[in-house]
Amino acid sequence: xxxxxxxxxxxxxxxxxxxxxxxxxxxxxxxxxxxxxxxxxxxxxxxxxxxxxxxxxxxxxxxxxxxxxxxxxxxxxxxxxxxxxxxxxxxxxxxxxxxxxxxxxxxxxxxxxxxxxxxxxxxxxxxxxxxxxxxxxxxxxxxxxxxxxxxxxxxxxxxxxxxxxxxxxxxxxxxxxxxxxxxxxxxxxxxxxxxxxxxxxxxxxxxxxxxxxxxxxxxxxxxxxxxxxxxxxxxxxxxxxxxxxxxxxxxxxxxxxxxxxxxxxxxxxxxxxxxxxxxxxxxxxxxxxxxxxxxxxxxxxxxxxxxxxxxxxxxxxxxxxxxxxxxxxxxxxxxxxxxxxxxxxxxxxxxxxxxxxxxxxxxxxxxxxxxxxxxxxxxxxxxxxxxxxxxxxxxxxxxxxxxxxxxxxxxxxxxxxxxxxxxxxxxxxxxxxxxxx
Ligand SMILES: NC(=O)c1ccc[n+]([C@@H]2O[C@H](COP(=O)([O-])OP(=O)(O)OC[C@H]3O[C@@H](n4cnc5c(N)ncnc54)[C@H](O)[C@@H]3O)[C@@H](O)[C@H]2O)c1
Ligand SMILES: O=c1ccn([C@@H]2O[C@H](COP(=O)(O)OP(=O)(O)O[C@H]3O[C@H](CO)[C@@H](O)[C@H](O)[C@H]3O)[C@@H](O)[C@H]2O)c(=O)[nH]1
Numbered sequence: 001x002x003x004x005x006x007x008x009x010x011x012x013x014x015x016x017x018x019x020x021x022x023x024x025x026x027x028x029x030x031x032x033x034x035x036x037x038x039x040x041x042x043x044x045x046x047x048x049x050x051x052x053x054x055x056x057x058x059x060x061x062x063x064x065x066x067x068x069x070x071x072x073x074x075x076x077x078x079x080x081x082x083x084x085x086x087x088x089x090x091x092x093x094x095x096x097x098x099x100x101x102x103x104x105x106x107x108x109x110x111x112x113x114x115x116x117x118x119x120x121x122x123x124x125x126x127x128x129x130x131x132x133x134x135x136x137x138x139x140x141x142x143x144x145x146x147x148x149x150x151x152x153x154x155x156x157x158x159x160x161x162x163x164x165x166x167x168x169x170x171x172x173x174x175x176x177x178x179x180x181x182x183x184x185x186x187x188x189x190x191x192x193x194x195x196x197x198x199x200x201x202x203x204x205x206x207x208x209x210x211x212x213x214x215x216x217x218x219x220x221x222x223x224x225x226x227x228x229x230x231x232x233x234x235x236x237x238x239x240x241x242x243x244x245x246x247x248x249x250x251x252x253x254x255x256x257x258x259x260x261x262x263x264x265x266x267x268x269x270x271x272x273x274x275x276x277x278x279x280x281x282x283x284x285x286x287x288x289x290x291x292x293x294x295x296x297x298x299x300x301x302x303x304x305x306x307x308x309x310x311x312x313x314x315x316x317x318x319x320x321x322x323x324x325x326x327x328x329x330x331x332x333x334x335x336x337x338x339x340x341x342x343x344x345x346x347x348x349x350x351x352x353x354x355x356x357x358x359x360x361x362x363x364x365x366x367x368x369x370x371x372x373x374x375x376x377x378x379x380x381x382x383x384x385x386x387x388x389x390x391x392x393x394x395x396x397x398x399x400x401x402x403x404x405x406x407x408x409x410x411x412x413x414x415x416x417x418x419x420x421x422x423x424x425x426x427x428x429x430x431x432x433x434x435x436x437x
Contacts, residue, residue, distance in 0.1 A: 001184055004028070004073035005080045006102045008035055008066065010155065010263065010332065011119060011148055012082030013044060014051060016066075018159040019080075020058035022188050027073055028066050039066045047331035047358045050156035070105045078181055079106055082119045082148075085271070086263075092270025093278075094123050103130055107137045114141040115174075115181045119148045121208050121268055123275035127201040131170065142174030145201050146182060147208035152262065153329030160188075164195045168204020209275075212268040213288060218253040219260045220294040226256035226435025227301075236435030237417055256435050258341060258389055258415040259298035261326035263334040266292070299337050301434065302387065302415045303344040309411055309432050310385040313349035318408070320383035321345065321352055322376065323390025325359035333362045338389035341415070342370060345387075355379035357392055377406055385411040391418045400427035 001024045005016040008030035016028035030036050038045045042056040058064035065072075073079060083102045088095035099120055106116065116134065118127055131143040145168035150158035167182045169175050179198060183190060190196060197207070226236040236256045244251025260266065269288045276285045310317045326336035333339045342354045342363075355373040356363065363370055373379035376394060380386060380403055388395050396418045404410045404427050412424060414433040424431040 001025070001078060001181075002027075002076040003078045003080065003185065004076040005082055006030075006070075006073075006106060007081065007083035007098070007120070008032070008039055008045075009082070009084060010046060010048070010152060011150065012080070013039060013046075013055075014048060014150065014155040014159055015080060015082055015119065015148070017051060017054045017058050017064060018156060019185070020061070020064035021054045021160070024063065024185065025076075026058070026064045027076055028064070029068065029070055029073060030066070031068065033068050036066045036068050046362075047329075048155050049153065049329060054156060071109055073106065074109045074111075077111065077113065078115045078117060078185055079110070080117045080119050080146075081106075085120045085122055085267075087267040087270055091274050091277075092267075093274035094121075094267070094271035096122065096126060099126070099130070100133070103133060104137075107134065107139050110139050110141040112140045113177065115178050116141055116143045117182070118143065118145045121147065121212070121264065121271075122205055123271055123278075124202050124205045124209065125275070127168065127205055128170075131201070140174075142169075142178045143201075144169045144178045144182065145204035147204055149208070149211065152332055153327065161192060162189065162194055164197060165189065166197045166199065166204050166207050168199050168201045170201050209268060209272045212265050213272055213285070213291075215253055216260055216265045216269050216295070217287070217291050219255075219265075220291040222254045222256045223259055223298050223434075224294050229435040233437055234435075235437060255417065257298070257391075257417050258302050258337040258434075259295040261335040261337045261340075262330075262332055266295070266335045298434070299340045299344065302337075302341050302389065302413065303348065305415075305432060305434075306341075306345060306385055306387050306413050307348055307350070309413055309430065310350070310409075313345075315384075316351070317349075318351045318353070318382060318384045319345050320373075320379040320386040320407070321354040322356075322379065322386060322388045322395045323359075323392060324354055324356035324363040324372075325390050325392075328390055328392040331356075331358040331362050333359050333366060336363075336390075339363055339367075341387065341389050343367065346370070353379045353383065356390060357394055359390075380406040383407045384409045385413065387413040387415055388419065389415045391416040400424045400429055404428060 005028040020026040083098040229236040240254040321342040323338040410429040
């Protein structure tokens with residue numbers, strides 16, 4: 001099939017390369033000329049395991065092309081919209097200007113039977129509004145919603161073999177043809193047994209928002225438990241293991257620590273709350289405000305812990321911050337708890353030296369004043385205290401004896417609860433984590 005992908009960020013670039021990898025002819029469009037030039041050269045503009053490989057094989061096969069010209073999508077019959085939907089303002093509502101602009105730019109190039117597939121995460125009701133926009137512009141193309149559930153760090157695998165596919169299609173003319181087109185696009189995954197949920201536009205939009213709200217709630221739930229555990233001498237990791245054995249609960253997404261960040265969960269729960277307010281249903285999802293508050297409190301909790309354990313910023317405290325990305329296997333620092341902790345410690349007067357295996361470029365682009373080290377040893381050298389905020393394998397596997405030799409004082413705050421307390425204490429470390437004695 002000939003498909004276009006509009007927006008070549010974390011979602012779009014991976015989706016375009018994966019579609020080409022599956023054998024489709026793909027034209028991928030972005031307004032960012034620098035990003036397009038990088039992608040054309042076979043270089044992903046961000047770190048994502050497996051992407052360089054499928055990007056270069058797809059480019060070499062001639063099935064994947066990048067452009068800044070929307071007119072180049074002519075000839076494609078299925079068009080994926082994968083542009084950003086960032087948080088717009090303090091209300092938390094999603095900024096839909098990029099989605100609207102992408103559709104408006106696409107409309108003049110659409111054929112009468114084309115399918116426009118929304119992949120961006122949007123507030124419920126957006127798809128219906130966009131379908132009306134198409135009609136008003138005189139287009140007979142069909143608009144459908146096919147939300148994306150990929151995780152950064154596993155984006156290629158998640159795109160090629162997702163847990164499920166959701167196809168939101170409105171009843172009426174174009175319904176059956178649109179479903180057939182979606183089944184053809186994803187034929188390989190469907191043949192591999194991936195479940196398909198065929199539904200309406202509103203449900204498809206809501207599935208995405210509800211999934212992220214649930215994941216965020218799970219994390220804040222366990223972080224709330226970690227506060228209780230800490231006050232009572234209980235162990236939140238053992239608690240998570242024990243409740244996680246109940247298959248109705250499940251162990252995944254129950255890791256207590258500095259909390260969730262990134263370009264999705266924080267903004268998506270805020271956008272969900274803002275949309276519910278618009279619908280007069282703010283009370284129905286009021287708990288998401290608490291989920292957000294618990295999450296942000298964790299960052300503050302870690303900053304205070306480092307200052308307390310380190311003896312206070314006024315002592316000329318030097319802190320090694322291990323991690324800047326919002327999670328390992330990603331260079332994304334959007335709403336990163338790790339970056340917030342680093343900046344919070346700087347604001348409190350500490351001297352911070354940070355290190356991350358992949359996210360230093362992205363962090364320094366945003367905060368050029370942030371002091372970064374060339375490697376983990378350099379970050380630790382002479383530090384009074386270390387704080388592990390992103391659980392990269394390189395940090396999880398650190399040898400406490402070697403770390404102790406590098407630091408001025410043997411103190412570590414494990415803000416992801418991933419180190420073995422007994423092992424670190426045996427090497428003379430003052431070890432502290434969240435919700436574990
Ligand atoms: N990042 C993820 O892991 C992920 C996963 C699932 C869903 N999503 C959702 O997908 C959407 C995109 O997220 P992202 O992380 O890829 O964002 P991003 O900011 O990395 O990428 C968005 C891209 O869209 C481009 N763009 C903006 N306006 C455009 C236009 N009019 N025409 C063409 N290109 C345009 C931008 O230049 C940018 O390259 C969001 O709605 C997000 O919530 C993201
Ligand atoms: O037990 C856990 C699990 C995760 N996290 C944190 O939660 C955040 C989000 O992690 P993850 O969900 O793995 O990353 P994303 O790539 O942001 O993916 C989420 O957001 C995407 C964009 O909407 C969705 O497509 C995915 O399904 C959804 O998992 C990160 O900061 C993690 O450190 C925890 O603190 N504890």
